[in-house]
Amino acid sequence: MAGGSPALTALGIGVALAGAPGPVQAVLLAESARGGVPRGLRALAGVHGTFGLLMVCLALGLSVATPSGLVLRGLKVAGGALLVLLAIDGVRSGGHQPRAEDSKRTIAPEIRGILSIVLNPGGWLFLGAVASPLLATATRRGGTAGALLVVLALIGGAAAGDGAVVLLGGLGLRKAGERVAAAVRLALAMLLAGLGVWLLISGLLP
Numbered sequence: 001m002a003g004g005s006p007a008l009t010a011l012g013i014g015v016a017l018a019g020a021p022g023p024v025q026a027v028l029l030a031e032s033a034r035g036g037v038p039r040g041l042r043a044l045a046g047v048h049g050t051f052g053l054l055m056v057c058l059a060l061g062l063s064v065a066t067p068s069g070l071v072l073r074g075l076k077v078a079g080g081a082l083l084v085l086l087a088i089d090g091v092r093s094g095g096h097q098p099r100a101e102d103s104k105r106t107i108a109p110e111i112r113g114i115l116s117i118v119l120n121p122g123g124w125l126f127l128g129a130v131a132s133p134l135l136a137t138a139t140r141r142g143g144t145a146g147a148l149l150v151v152l153a154l155i156g157g158a159a160a161g162d163g164a165v166v167l168l169g170g171l172g173l174r175k176a177g178e179r180v181a182a183a184v185r186l187a188l189a190m191l192l193a194g195l196g197v198w199l200l201i202s203g204l205l206p
Helices: 006-019 023-059 069-092 109-118 121-175 178-204
Strands: none
Touching: 006 121, 023 069, 023 109, 023 121, 023 178, 069 109, 069 121, 069 178
C-alpha cells in the first residue's frame, strides 16, 4: 500500500470480499431468491449494518485478535449450525416464498444477516488479519478521520457487490416459472446445508 490510497485499497478489497463466494453471499442469495429483492435487502442491511459497526469500532481503536484454536473451532461449529438451521427452514418451506403468517415463526432476514456475520469465522479472520492492519495504516496517515474514510470505502465496495447478489437472486427468478424458481430455492437451501456441514466438520474434527 506504500504510495497508494488506503481508501482506494479498501474499496477494491470490499468489492473483492463480496465477489468471493462464502456463507454471507449464500445467505443473501437464498433470502433474495426466497422472498424477492425486499427480503434480500433486509438481510443485506443486517449484514452490512453489523459489519460496518465492527469496522467503525476498529477504526476507533478497538483491537481484534485473529481467532485461532478453540475460539476458531467454536465459530466454525456455531456458524455451521446456523447455516444448517437456515437450510432446514428453506427445505420446510418447500421452495415457496414465505407467507405473512410464516414470517412470524421464522428468523427475520435482518437477524439472519446479522448472524451470518457474527458467527462467520472467515469474517473474524478478515477483521483480525486484513482490516486491522489496513485501518492502522489509514490511522497513521490520516488519523481517525482517515480510518473512517477507509471504513466507508470498504463497506461501500462490499455492499455494492453484495447488492448485486441480492438483485440476481430477487430479480433473476422473476423471469423463470414458479416451478423453476422453487427448484432454485431448494437448491440454495441445499447449498447452505453443504456449507454448514463443511463448517461443522472442520470445527469438530482435530
